[in-house]
Amino acid sequence: MKVLSRTQMLIALLLATTAAQAAGKAKPPDFGPNVEVFSPATPAAEIQAQIDKVYAVQQHNQFGSERNAFLFLPGEYKVDVPIGFYTEVLGLGATPDATHITGNVRSEAAGRNDNATTTFWKAIGGLSVTPAGGEMLWAVSQAVSFRRMHIRGDIVLNQNKGWASGGWMSDSVxxxxxxxxxxxQWISRNSEWGSWTGHNWNMVFVGVPQAPAGEWPDPPFTGIEKTPVIREKPFITIDAKGNYGVRVPDLAKKSAGATWHAGATAGKTIPLAKFYIAKPGDSAAIINAQLAKGMHLLLTPGIYELSSPIEVTRPNTIVMGLGFATLKPVHGTAAMKVADVDGVTVEGLLFDAAETESPVLLEAGPEGSKARHSGNPTLLADVFFRVGGAGIGRAKVSLAINSNDVLVDHTWIWRADHGTGVGWENNTAANGMVVAGNDVTAYGLFVEHYQEFQVLWKGNGGRTYFYQSEIPYDPPTQAKFTSAPNVNGWASYKVAKNVTSHEAFGLGVYSVFRHPDVRLTRAIEVPSTPGVRFHHMITVALGNLGAIDNVINNTGGATQMKPRVTPTVTSYP
Structure with a gap:
């Protein structure tokens, strides 16, 4: 592991002290009532009281309407930070070491018996943490962002050996x-550690210098030495003069490890004054007028009920959410449309379908997009989708990617299997993600419970690094879950017949059928051509009903519960 030198640590401490002094005197922007900005000058008891007040609401608030963010200015803090649903905790320094918390920063399992499999929708970033007792508890599952973190100790990704179904880590040490x-399962990208222990079904390491030793399938590790191409997610910072800005990292190719060892992550800083800071209640028309003027967009925590789509039409626009800002299209439109232009970033948002069916929730490029963007691609980072759960929701497609060269950096695309408004005829949704663009790359792709293909990939040159999917629990009969003659169900991951080049690494597909006599013929369905290559795949049955009959095409064999059989395929073809 790359360790910071004494000189680097002293420089970081000096910068943090200077920034903290300036920031403590600066008046923060108006982030609205759901964002708290803390300074080292704020009494620890006051900070703790506010954190505890929010946690009392958010600890078990899985489908609630509250949204929150805590922003820590650079400096030293001694507080405990439990993080509940729809809560984001961020340090605002140029590096994680600029904002240091000593205390019990943690994510606890949301379910009974230490079960974290429904611990969703929370985020942490830009902090250095010295954990109480030497080990940080981070019991999480899907839609939990962990970025730009420095843990001065150990971290455990479950609570007292209770189940967990995560997860994501990037640009962290x-x-x-x-x-x-x-x-x-778990994906780590561009991260570093002293050691790693543990494995279950599918663990993927991309651009991780200290990836654990071992070969698939025992242990089930997939290691990719270098991250082929990525731009880290932009983040809010404050400089030594107390000026707020958004740091936009440079595009990186063939990278490994964290970006911030030598100081600020390479890139440019956009003054926050160039962002329109939206509040819940702002209409799409108000937001679009600001975007048309050339403003970037920061959506503060809350639920935005939209009667028409947010339209992102200008190149290099940054659209960022705080505290799981939630976009809900209430009149059967898309929530957001992005033009086929260079360098757009959409990050930190939850797209939530409404009762009137939307054709798509987020569209990256209109249908028929042709422009190339390899030198300045669109980035979709920590974008999450939900159809049902908080109420009846309907959307044919959650995420449609029509532009070329798009980067997807962590997404959970979820048709709800529990909550309110859930049922085969209620929260209807055909596909989670449909990709028509060429050379689209996805890191950390979680897609679950859609009624047809979870992922339908129609463009050439696609790459996926880590895929996790549960197929729908609730097909009532095989007749309602049949995609073609003699084909039971829809494959979770489908590559279209016209595709000649595609590659994917580390894929797990699971079944929990709730009705008898329902099966899935294959988890992954691809054209048999040398340019379409898949590596390290597993299928798992998590219930006694039904089965997945093959892993990929007609290869791999069937899952089984008694005795337990979890088929694996190392490579295809």
Whole structure:
């Protein structure tokens, strides 16, 4: 692991002290009532009281309407930070070491018996943490962002060996040990640690210098030495003069490890004054007028009920959400449309379908997009989708990618299997993600419970690094879950027949059928051509009903519960 030198640590401390002094005197922007900005000058008891007040609401608030963000200015803090649903915690320094918390920063399992499999929708970033007792608890599942973190100790990814179904880590350094424990699957990108212990079904390491040793399938590790292409997610910062800005990292190719060892992540800073800071209640018309003027967009925490789409039409526009800002298209439109232009970023948002069916929730490029963007691609980072759960929701497609060269950096695309408004005829949704663009790359692709193909990939040159999918629990009969003659169900991951080049690494597809006599013929369906290559695949049955009959095409064999059989395929073809 790359360790910071004494000189680097002293420089970071000096910069943090200077920034903290300036920031403490600066008046923060108006982020609205759901954002708290803390300074080292704020009494610790006052900070703790506010954190505890929010956690009392958010700890078990899985489908609630509250949204929150805590922003810590650079400096030293001694507080405990439990993080509940729809809560984002961020440090605002140029590096994580600029904002240091000593205390019990944690994510606890949301379910009974330490079960974290429904611990969703929370985020942390830009902090250095010295954990109480030496080990940070981070019991999480899908839609939990962990970025630009420095843990001065160990981290455990489950709670008391209760189940967990995560997860994501990027641009982070763990000085000690990462213990994945009962995590079913995990992806780490551009991160570093002293050691790693644990595995279950599918663990993927991309651009991780200290990836654990071992070969698929035992242990189930997939290691990619270099991250082929990525632009890290933009983040809010404050400089030594107390000026707020958004740091936009440079595009990086063939990278490994964290970006911030030598100081600020390479890139440019856009003054926050160039962002329109939206509040819940702002209409799409108001937001679009600001975007048309050339403003970037920051959506503060809350639920935005939209009667028409947010239209992102200018190149290099940054659209960022705080505290799981939620976009809900209430009149059967898309929530957001992005033009086929260079360099757009959409990050930190939850797209939530409404009762009137939308054709798509987020569209990256209109149908028929042709322009190339390899030198300045669109980035979709920490974008999450939900159809049902908080109420009846309907959307034919959640995420449609028509532009070329798009980067997807962590997404959970979810048709709800529990909550309100859930049922085969209620929260209807055909596909999670449909890709028509060429050379689209996805890191950390989680897609679950859609009624047809979870992922339908129609463009050439696609690449996926980590895929996790549960197929729908609730097909009532096989007749309602049949995609073609003699084909039971829809494959979770479908590459269209016209595709001649595609590659994917580390894929897990699971079934939990709730009705008898329902099966899936294959988890992954692809054209048999040398340019379409898949590596390290597993299928798992999590219930006694039904089965997945093959892993990929007609290869791999069937899942089985008694005795337990979890088929794996190392490579295809």
């Amino acid at each position: 763990i000085d000690g040990r990462v213990n994945s424990g009962t995590q079913q």
